[in-house]
Amino acid sequence: MLTTALTAVSFWLSFEALHDLASAHRLQGERAWAWPATVDTFIGVGELLILRASLMRRVDPWAIALTAAGSLGSIALNVAGVGVSHDPLDYVTAAVPPVAALLAFGVLMRQVHEFLVSRQAPVTPASEPVISTEATIEAPNIAEPEEASEAEPEVTEEPEPVTEPEEPRQELTQRDRIDQVVRTLYNVLGNRRPATRHIRQALADEGLPNSDGTCREARKRVETAEPHLKDLPDAIAA
The missing domain is CATH 1.10.10 (Arc Repressor Mutant, subunit A)
Structure with a gap:
């Protein structure tokens, strides 16, 4: 809640300073209020793109470039609107709103990111096999009894004939x-x-x-x- 309020106040102060700068340079009425959006809106768009890229787990160089361009442009224009001053705090005061807007909006996007990530289902890495928690029990492969085949006669080995040892032949005289x-x-x-x-x-x-x-x-x-x-x-x- 405080982050949202800080973001809103920071952007309002930055818009107000840029509105005064536009009014001092020939922009009046609605055009003077619309002109700050051409600068500070880049901060919001860049931050949103960074949030989107982080949710997709990748880096978006364009989002970073937009955020940096909007932030540096807003700070430079706010400081330039002070004009010539002998008090350095005038420049610091002018630079604080755009810097605060950048940081506060970044913190807000961080909170949104954490909230969205907590609501997402855990992602299973593609390299890890998905194992079912239910134990699968394979049925034993029981072979069906084959049709009764003709009974094969049992083959019994015949005992080898017992041969009596031959008596040694006596040499004839x-x-x-x-x-x-x-x-x-x-x-x-x-x-x-x-x-x-x-x-x-x-x-x-x-x-x-x-x-x-x-x-x-x-x-x-x-x-x-x-x-x-x-x-x-x-x-x-x-």
Whole structure:
């Protein structure tokens, strides 16, 4: 309230001094009262533009230039209206109203600015993500049961066959090898009894002893083990 009153009084005093200056220089009546507005109005317009720029959070160089031009022009013209004076206080008295008008109107705009800012909603910076206060609970992703598929037969691994460890093969003795060669001759000769010459030749091929006595003894042992071999026809007759 006091700021508004101070602003009004300061502008009135500045207008009055500029009116007197205009009247002294061939402006009369309404024109003398309108002329101060061409100077002091720049202060008000500049201050309002500064308020607008501050609300938009930017700097307006034109607003500052208008305010400075109006203030300096008003102060200079008020001081010039004093004329030649030997008392410095005359100049101070003339300069106080425009200076007070500038400062008082600036304080008033500051108060208006704070009031408007307090009424505005808080601005969320664009760089900060807006997070909802409500907790969002995502439903668990429960897969729908698929249609009953054909039951796959359970595959059971067959147990590996247990193999009994093979008994170590015993090496055949020379006698066993001789008997084996002789027994094979019965089959080679087409189920016939081999003669001594057959046995001797077969044993010689295997690098085994092949005397006549050895051949006869071997054939005897084989036929003792398998008596039916004695009944086979001799290979010589064939």
